[in-house]
Amino acid sequence: MWDEDPYSTNDFTWQSNDMRLTGSIKKRQKELYPWPSFWRKEKGWPRQLPASNSTTNHDQSANALSLVSSEYGTQEELHAVYRDRIIECGHAAQETQISTTNTTTLLDHESANNKTSSDHTTFISTHASIPVKHTYIPIVNTNGFMPYTKYIQRTPSPQAFLALSFEPMCLAEKYGYMAIGGIEGEFELYCCMGPPCKIWGTKFKGKNNVLLMTNAVQMVRHGSDHYLIACMNDAGVLIYRLPNHRQCRQITPTLQSHLRFDHVPINDARLSPDGLHLICVGDEACIFHFSVQTGFVLSAPQKISLTPEILSLSFTPSPYNVSCPYTYSSQYVAWSASSLFFAHTSDTHNSVIVWRTRPKMEMVYRIDAGGYTYAIQFHPEQEGVLVFSNRYGYIHTVDLETCILRNQPELILKLSDQHSQHECHPHCLQGTDTIHHTCHLLARHEITMVSFRGEKNRRLRILAKINGLQWSRDGTLLYVSTKKRVLAYEFLSSRVWSLKKIASQAALRLFETNLGKRKRDQASWHDQWAKIPPHLQSSVLWNTQLASHW
Numbered sequence: 287m288w289d290e291d292p293y294s295t296n297d298f299t300w301q302s303n304d305m306r307l308t309g310s311i312k313k314r315q316k317e318l319y320p321w322p323s324f325w326r327k328e329k330g331w332p333r334q335l336p337a338s339n340s341t342t343n344h345d346q347s348a349n350a351l352s353l354v355s356s357e358y359g360t361q362e363e364l365h366a367v368y369r370d371r372i373i374e375c376g377h378a379a380q381e382t383q384i385s386t387t388n389t390t391t392l393l394d395h396e397s398a399n400n401k402t403s404s405d406h407t408t409f410i411s412t413h414a415s416i417p418v419k420h421t422y423i424p425i426v427n428t429n430g431f432m433p434y435t436k437y438i439q440r441t442p443s444p445q446a447f448l449a450l451s452f453e454p455m456c457l458a459e460k461y462g463y464m465a466i467g468g469i470e471g472e473f474e475l476y477c478c479m480g481p482p483c484k485i486w487g488t489k490f491k492g493k494n495n496v497l498l499m500t501n502a503v504q505m506v507r508h509g510s511d512h513y514l515i516a517c518m519n520d521a522g523v524l525i526y527r528l529p530n531h532r533q534c535r536q537i538t539p540t541l542q543s544h545l546r547f548d549h550v551p552i553n554d555a556r557l558s559p560d561g562l563h564l565i566c567v568g569d570e571a572c573i574f575h576f577s578v579q580t581g582f583v584l585s586a587p588q589k590i591s592l593t594p595e596i597l598s599l600s601f602t603p604s605p606y607n608v609s610c611p612y613t614y615s616s617q618y619v620a621w622s623a624s625s626l627f628f629a630h631t632s633d634t635h636n637s638v639i640v641w642r643t644r645p646k647m648e649m650v651y652r653i654d655a656g657g658y659t660y661a662i663q664f665h666p667e668q669e670g671v672l673v674f675s676n677r678y679g680y681i682h683t684v685d686l687e688t689c690i691l692r693n694q695p696e697l698i699l700k701l702s703d704q705h706s707q708h709e710c711h712p713h714c715l716q717g718t719d720t721i722h723h724t725c726h727l728l729a730r731h732e733i734t735m736v737s738f739r740g741e742k743n744r745r746l747r748i749l750a751k752i753n754g755l756q757w758s759r760d761g762t763l764l765y766v767s768t769k770k771r772v773l774a775y776e777f778l779s780s781r782v783w784s785l786k787k788i789a790s791q792a793a794l795r796l797f798e799t800n801l802g803k804r805k806r807d808q809a810s811w812h813d814q815w816a817k818i819p820p821h822l823q824s825s826v827l828w829n830t831q832l833a834s835h836w
Contacts, residue, residue: 308749310636311680314656315733319695324671324683324732325764326776330433337444338375338772340366340753342455343469346553346617346633348660348675349456349502351754351767352464358794358830359759365447365464366754366767367454372466375772376430377445431774436739438770448482450474460505461512462531467500473516475526477534485534490518502554502618508561508582513542515555515564522546523555523566525582542582547574554618558625563643567616567630571597575647590647595715595722597635599652620672622664626702627686631659631674638662638674640686642702642720649721651701653684653729661754667761668781670701679737679749681766685730692726699727736766736773760791790826 325332340350350367364375448464456467464476471490477483490498501517505528512528526539545566552568557578564576564584571592577585597614619630627650629640638659640651657676665671670686686701692713704724713725736750750768757764764775796811815823 308657308676308679311656311676311733314654318731318733319690319728321688321730321732324685324777325734326778331776332434332766333431333774333776334434335364335376335431335772335774337373337378338364338366338767339368339373339444339769340767340772341369341769342367342751342753343369343453344455344499346660347455347501348618348677348752348754351756351765351772352457352459353756353758353765354459355759356798358798360791360795360798362759364756364765364767364772365457365459366444366772367457368444370450370453371446372448372450372454372457372464373444374447375444379443379445434773436737437744438738448476455500456502458503458505461507463505463512463514463528465503465505465514465516467503467516469499471498471500471518473500473518475514475528475539477531479531483535485529486538490521501552504556506557506561508557508578509580511582513557513582514539515557517552517555517566519551519553520549523552527582543584545576545584545587547587553616554630556619556621556628558621558628558643559623560625562625563628565619565621565628565630567619569613569615571614573616573619573630573641588647592639592649593717593719595717596639596649596652599637599715599725617660618662620662620664622669622672623666624669627664627670627672629653629662629664629672629674631655631662633658633660633677638682638684639721640701648719650704650719651686651721651724651727651729653682653731655682656733661752663755663757663764665761665777666757666759668779673755673757673764675752675755675766678751679735681734681736681752681755681764683732683734688730689727692728695728701727701729734775736768738770786825793826794830 342348342350352365354363354365356362366373366375450466452468452470452472454466454472455469458465459478462477462479464478464482466472466474466476468474468489472487473490474487475485477485498521499519501519503517504515506513506515514526514528516524516526518524523543523545524541525543525545527542528534528539529537547566547568550568550570552566554568555564555566557564562578564578566574566576566587573590575588575590579585592614613634615632615634616630617633619628621628626644627640627642629638631638636655636657636659638653638655639649640653642648642650655674655676657680659674659682660677662672662674665673670688671684672686673681673683675681689699689701691697691699701724704727705720710723711726715722715725717723736752737747738750739745739747750770752766752768754767755764756767761779762777764777766773766775793815
């Protein structure tokens, strides 16, 4: 049975609760090679976080969970979209304050028709700084997780971190900023250095059958500046340069670029961790690739199409669908930590396509998911490990660096070592990309069901609606957001942290606990830190959340 929610606008699109709709996924699960599990399976796992409900407000959205790190990244908290608000997972509601001043401004396209596409004053004129009354709660560790239970009791409503006047569709929070996108083109940015303060808000109004909604947002650091990337469906991608936190209440963000794609709806856009590539995916069988240079200057877009051979492989006939879909749509895209791989999900084909950036931009592997896929995240530490979700009840874990041959399961290979210049197998296809020559490989793959038991009929298993995925910063936990709760799965990795990594984490914890005025007994520790070579200091502090603002 499905996890129904009368409030959320995406449930009515499912015409049946028939479990046969997941039959292809269960069939795929039986076909997988019997690898050891990626996850801790002991009693009480996965852990569950109380007061952590979430909703998605759209049938194609799975971007309702955000990981919030403390200034030095040693503590973390989870925020989620729940109906018309942003909540703090794990905090039960005491009193919800709705700000009457939290409104959006309307961008009138009628009056902007006479202006050129390069005129940015239209966007800047809609930005306003509006404070939001709220009691600030400092970031704490998500240590309130409880042992897992199949039976979910009714819990208090979660604490509202920020009440909104619209239904949010996507959420991103990083570097002290929080960006929220709405289902009808709403778009708001907040400063979260203290109590949430609204920097500006805009509602984009569609015209000439242009459907505007904020599908995805991302906050990135490029050089010494911070940028916001917003995907506006038919209207393309907006890139803003964000103000310094000391000036965010006085200075509005600057529109850096407005990317258009000939009315191709863009569902997601992600900058690579090394800052060299921007990938955009949407409702067409292709990706759009931009090279990024100093100052976030973008090259001309490179449109790379998915070949019909690959699309036909992504289709599995079923009693409900006997012919391959005419159109292809990508939902979300994610990067590996090294920027070597990126992958995107699809809500029209049963596959996840993996690409490689070096030595050239090319498709390298197709993961058979057995069903449509949505949220996707690469592991933050371990190269080649990624997770993605089906719409209801299943998460997939794949290790691209552990592959076997179909006819030689005892031979372990790495996908990063594969290329198109090899002796072809019977499974190979005609084509020059590596993906045409990796059909004989089977990556390590595990499918995990996410479900709970009914309240009245405890024998009834209900598949949980998966609204978002997030890794912890160190990659030891995977947070899975469902309508009822957030689950934490412990990742079992054989990787051993280096001495440098252990020492770096210890130093960051000392910084975190000594943010206030330095005491006399701490002087010796700071003197020792000052003796560390500058390049090692930079290596420790390069990925902290807020230090660069001050």
